[in-house]
Amino acid sequence: MSGVETIGVDLGGTKMLVGALDGTDVRWESREASTGQSEDDLVELLVREVGEARRARPDAVAVGLGIPATIDHDRGVAVSAVNLPLDELPIRDLVSERVGLPVFVDNDANVAALAEYLYGAAQGKPNTVMLTVGTGIGGGLILGGEVYRGATGAGAELGHTVIQADGPPCQGNCPNHGCVEALASGTALGREGLAAAESAPDSALGELLAAGEKVDGKAVTEAAIAGDATAIGVFELIGSRLGVACSSFANIFQPNAIVVGGGVIAAGDLLLEPARREVRQRALKPMNETPVVAATLGNDAGMIGAAALARVELGRGEG
Amino acid sequence: MSGVETIGVDLGGTKMLVGALDGTDVRWESREASTGQSEDDLVELLVREVGEARRARPDAVAVGLGIPATIDHDRGVAVSAVNLPLDELPIRDLVSERVGLPVFVDNDANVAALAEYLYGAAQGKPNTVMLTVGTGIGGGLILGGEVYRGATGAGAELGHTVIQADGPPCQGNCPNHGCVEALASGTALGREGLAAAESAPDSALGELLAAGEKVDGKAVTEAAIAGDATAIGVFELIGSRLGVACSSFANIFQPNAIVVGGGVIAAGDLLLEPARREVRQRALKPMNETPVVAATLGNDAGMIGAAALARVELGRGEG
Numbered sequence: 001m002s003g004v005e006t007i008g009v010d011l012g013g014t015k016m017l018v019g020a021l022d023g024t025d026v027r028w029e030s031r032e033a034s035t036g037q038s039e040d041d042l043v044e045l046l047v048r049e050v051g052e053a054r055r056a057r058p059d060a061v062a063v064g065l066g067i068p069a070t071i072d073h074d075r076g077v078a079v080s081a082v083n084l085p086l087d088e089l090p091i092r093d094l095v096s097e098r099v100g101l102p103v104f105v106d107n108d109a110n111v112a113a114l115a116e117y118l119y120g121a122a123q124g125k126p127n128t129v130m131l132t133v134g135t136g137i138g139g140g141l142i143l144g145g146e147v148y149r150g151a152t153g154a155g156a157e158l159g160h161t162v163i164q165a166d167g168p169p170c171q172g173n174c175p176n177h178g179c180v181e182a183l184a185s186g187t188a189l190g191r192e193g194l195a196a197a198e199s200a201p202d203s204a205l206g207e208l209l210a211a212g213e214k215v216d217g218k219a220v221t222e223a224a225i226a227g228d229a230t231a232i233g234v235f236e237l238i239g240s241r242l243g244v245a246c247s248s249f250a251n252i253f254q255p256n257a258i259v260v261g262g263g264v265i266a267a268g269d270l271l272l273e274p275a276r277r278e279v280r281q282r283a284l285k286p287m288n289e290t291p292v293v294a295a296t297l298g299n300d301a302g303m304i305g306a307a308a309l310a311r312v313e314l315g316r317g318e319g
Numbered sequence: 320m321s322g323v324e325t326i327g328v329d330l331g332g333t334k335m336l337v338g339a340l341d342g343t344d345v346r347w348e349s350r351e352a353s354t355g356q357s358e359d360d361l362v363e364l365l366v367r368e369v370g371e372a373r374r375a376r377p378d379a380v381a382v383g384l385g386i387p388a389t390i391d392h393d394r395g396v397a398v399s400a401v402n403l404p405l406d407e408l409p410i411r412d413l414v415s416e417r418v419g420l421p422v423f424v425d426n427d428a429n430v431a432a433l434a435e436y437l438y439g440a441a442q443g444k445p446n447t448v449m450l451t452v453g454t455g456i457g458g459g460l461i462l463g464g465e466v467y468r469g470a471t472g473a474g475a476e477l478g479h480t481v482i483q484a485d486g487p488p489c490q491g492n493c494p495n496h497g498c499v500e501a502l503a504s505g506t507a508l509g510r511e512g513l514a515a516a517e518s519a520p521d522s523a524l525g526e527l528l529a530a531g532e533k534v535d536g537k538a539v540t541e542a543a544i545a546g547d548a549t550a551i552g553v554f555e556l557i558g559s560r561l562g563v564a565c566s567s568f569a570n571i572f573q574p575n576a577i578v579v580g581g582g583v584i585a586a587g588d589l590l591l592e593p594a595r596r597e598v599r600q601r602a603l604k605p606m607n608e609t610p611v612v613a614a615t616l617g618n619d620a621g622m623i624g625a626a627a628l629a630r631v632e633l634g635r636g637e638g
Contacts, residue, residue: 070604080604127470139571143462150573150606151446157603160570165482165563176566176601244484247495251476252458252571254469282495284389284476285399287469 006314007053007063007101008307009046010108013083013135017300018049020057021307024119026300028056039085046091047098054099062102064310065091066111066302068138073153076105082136082172104313108132110147110156111305112295113140116259118308120297125256129249130295131158132262133242133271136172137181143253147309159185163244180245184238186217186264192234193220203230221267235270242271243278243292250279250287261295268294325633326372326382326420327626328365329427332402332454336619337368339376340626343438345619347375358404365410366417373418381421383629384410385430385621387457392472395424401455401491423632427451429466429475430624431614432459435578437627439616444575448568449614450477451581452561452590455491456500462572466628478504482563499564503557505536505583511553512539522549540586554589561590562597562611569598569606580614587613 003022010017020028032049050063069081076092078084096103106114113122113130122128126145132138139158141148149155159181160174167178171187182188194215197205204223209215223231246258258279264271276292283290297304322341329336339347351368369382388400395411397403415422425433432441432449441447445464451457458477460467468474478500479493486497490506501507513534516524523542528534542550565577577598583590595611602609616623 127474143467144465146463148462148572151575152573152605154603154605155446155571155573157570157573157606160603161480161567162482162563162601163484165560174603175607176603241484244481248480248567251479251495252474253467254471254474254476256470282481284473284479284493284495286389286471286473287476288494 004311005057005060006307006310007050007057007060008303008305008310009050009063009065010302010306011046011065011067011084012108012302013068016045016049017303018053019303019307020053020060021304024297024304028053039087039089042085043089043091043094046095050095050099054101060101062104062310062314063095063099064111064306064308064313065095065103065105066108066306066309067091067105068108071105071107071153073106073149076103078105079154080173102310102314104310106147106149106153106306106309107138107140107156108302109138109140110149111140111309112138112261112301113142113259113305114147114308114312115297115301115305116261116295117142119304120301121259121293121295122257127253127255129158129253129255129258131242131258131260133184133260133264134186134262136187137185138262158245158249161245161248163241163248180242184241184245186262189220189234189238189264190216192237193217193231196230196234200230204228205230217264221264224267224270232270235267236274239271239274240278243275244282246275246290246292247279247282250283250290254287255290258290258292259295260292261297261301265294323630324376324379325626325629326369326376326379327622327624327629328369328382328384329621329625330365330384330386330403331427331621332387335364335368336622337372338622338626339372339379340623343616343623347372358406358408361404362410362413365414369414369418373420379420381423381629381633382414382418383430383625383627383632384414384422384424385427385625385628386410386424387427390424390426390472392425392468395422397424398473399492421629421633423629425466425468425472425625425628426457426459426475427621428457428459429468430459430628431457431580431620432461432578432624433466433627433631434616434620434624435580435614436461438623439620440578440612440614441576446572446574448477448572448574448577450561450577450579452503452579452583453505453581455506456504457581477564477568480564480567482560482567499561503560503564505581508539508553508557508583509535511556512536512550515549515553519549523547524549536583540583543586543589551589554586555593558590558593559597562594563601565594565609565611566598566601569602569609573606574609577609577611578614579611580616580620584613
C-alpha cells in the first residue's frame with residue numbers, strides 16, 4: 001500500500017487540517033480555521049483546501065474526511081454533529097463532484113483508531129479499542145483488523161457508555177446520564193479541577209483560582225505535571241472513572257489493547273495509571289491484563305487516519 | 320449449507336443436551352445430567368453421548384460444543400468456568416481424538432447468538448448483541464455476520480459491563496462492582512423479589528413469603544404474569560437496569576438488534592418494555608431506535624448454535 005498518496009482532512013470543531021500523505025509521510029500540509037461556518041461555507045472551504053492540496057500534489061488519488069459527527073458511512077452523509085453545522089449533509093458526494101476524486105467519509109475517532117492501528121500504538125493489534133479524551137470522549141473500534149462502524153456507520157460511540165446509571169446528565173446532544181464522557185472527559189477534568197481548587201485553597205490549583213486565573217483541564221494538567229498533589233488527585237479521580245469504562249470494554253471486547261488519545265493524554269500516566277488499576281481490579285481473567293496505552297500519533301492522528309481511510313477504501317474497491 | 324448434519328452439544332451447568340441437526344431440524348436428541356462431575360467424568364460423559372449420537376446418525380460430519388466457560392477458541396481450551404469443573408481443559412482435542420470427528424468449541428452465549436442469527440430473532444441482522452439472562456447474564460456478539468470472540472476467544476462478556484460504578488459486588492468469579500449481571504440477572508430478580516415481598520406483605524409475593532414458599536426468580540415471574548403489581552414493579556426495576564446496559568450497547572455497536580434470551584425472558588415484555596424505554600431515552604440518535612427483542616429459539620438455542628458452529632467452522636476450513 002505504500003507509494004500511494006492520498007489527501008487526508010481532519011475536520012475539527014475549531015480547525016481544519018489537510019494533508020497529502022503516503023502512510024505517515026506528510027508531503028504537503030495546510031491548516032485553516034473552520035469554526036462557526038455555515039454548512040455551505042464548510043463545503044466551500046473543504047473544496048478549496050482539497051483543491052489546493054490536489055494542485056500541490058497531483059499524484060494524490062483519493063480523499064478521506066474525518067469528521068466529528070454521526071456518519072452514515074454507506075451513504076457518505078454527515079447526519080449530525082455537536083460542534084459543526086452539519087445536518088444530513090451528503091458531504092462525500094458534494095466534495096467528490098467538486099474536486100473530481102473519490103471521497104471517503106468517516107467519524108474522526110474511527111479514522112484516529114485506524115491511524116493508530118496502521119502506524120501508531122495499536123500496530124499489530126487487530127482488536128483495539130480507541131478512546132479520544134478531549135472536550136468529549138470519542139470512540140473508535142478496530143475489530144478483526146477492520147474499522148467497526150455498526151449498522152449504518154454511527155457506531156462506536158464509546159464515550160456514551162454508562163458507568164453510573166444515576167450519574168450526572170451528559171453533555172452536547174446526549175440525553176443520557178452517567179456516561180463516561182459526562183464523568184471523565186476534559187470537560188469533567190476542568191469541572192473537578194475547579195471544585196478541587198475551591199476546596200484546597202493552599203494547593204497550586206487553589207492559588208491559581210485565588211489569582212483569578214482560569215482553572216480548566218489545561219491548568220489542571222500543568223499543575224499535575226508540576227507535582228501539585230491536589231491536581232494529581234483530580235487525575236486520580238478522572239483516570240479511575242475512565243478505568244471503569246475500560247474494564248467494561250476489556251470484558252466486552254477482550255481487545256489486544258485499549259489506546260487513549262486526545263488532549264487529556266498530555267497528562268500521560270497520571271491519567272492512565274488509575275485507569276489501568278481499575279482494569280486490573282475489575283475485569284475478568286484474562287481481560288484484566290488488557291494493556292491501556294497512550295496513543296502515539298498525537299494531533300496528526302486524524303489527518304493520517306483520514307488519508308489512510310481513503311487508501312484502504314480505494315484498495316477495497318479495486319480488490 | 321443445508322443437507323449437512325452436525326452434532327451440537329449444549330453443556331449446561333445442570334444438564335447436557337446433545338442433538339444431531341441439520342439447521343434447526345433435530346434428527347436425534349438426548350439429555351443427560353452433567354452437574355457435579357469431575358473434569359474426567361465430564362469428558363467421559365461427553366465422549367459417550369457424542370458417540371451415541373454418532374452411532375444413531377452416522378452421517379453427522381462434525382461436533383460443536385457450547386460451554387458456559389471462558390474459551391480459548393484458537394486452542395480449543397476451556398480456560399475456566401463458574402458452574403463446571405473446567406480448568407485449562409483442552410476439550411476440543413480430547414473429544415476429537417476419542418470420537419474421531421472434527422470438534423469445535425465456543426462459549427454457550429456465543430453459540431446461542433449464532434443460532435438466533437442464523438435461525439431466530441436475529442435473522443438478517445448482521446450486527447446483533449445477544450444477552451442471555453439467567454442465573455448470570457451471558458453475552459454474544461454477531462458483528463459483520465460473524466461471531467466476535469476477542470483476542471483469544473474470551474470476549475463478549477457483556478454481563479460484566481458496569482452500569483453503576485459504586486454498585487454491589489458481582490457474583491461468581493467476577494471481582495467487579497455494579498455489573499449488569501449483579502443488578503439485572505435472574506439472581507438479582509429473585510433478590511429484589513424477596514425484598515419486595517418483605518416490604519409488601521399484602522401482595523401476591525408477600526403472601527407467598529408468609530406461606531413459607533420460595534420467592535425466587537421463577538415465583539416473581541409467575542406472580543408478574545398473573546398480574547401482581549408488586550412483582551410487575553420488580554420487573555420494571557430489573558428491566559430498566561437491563562435497559563441501561565442496552566443503551567450502552569446501542570451506542571457502542573449501533574446494532575441491528577439487541578436480542579434477549581435466557582430463563583428470565585419468560586416474562587416477555589414485562590422485562591423488555593422497561594429496557595426499551597431506557598434505550599429510547601438514553602441512547603444517542605439514531606441508536607435510540609435499536610430494537611430490543613426476545614430470543615425465539617428458547618432452550619434449544621445452545622444445541623442449535625453448537626451444531627451450527629460445527630457447520631460454519633467446517634465450511635470455513637474447506638472454503
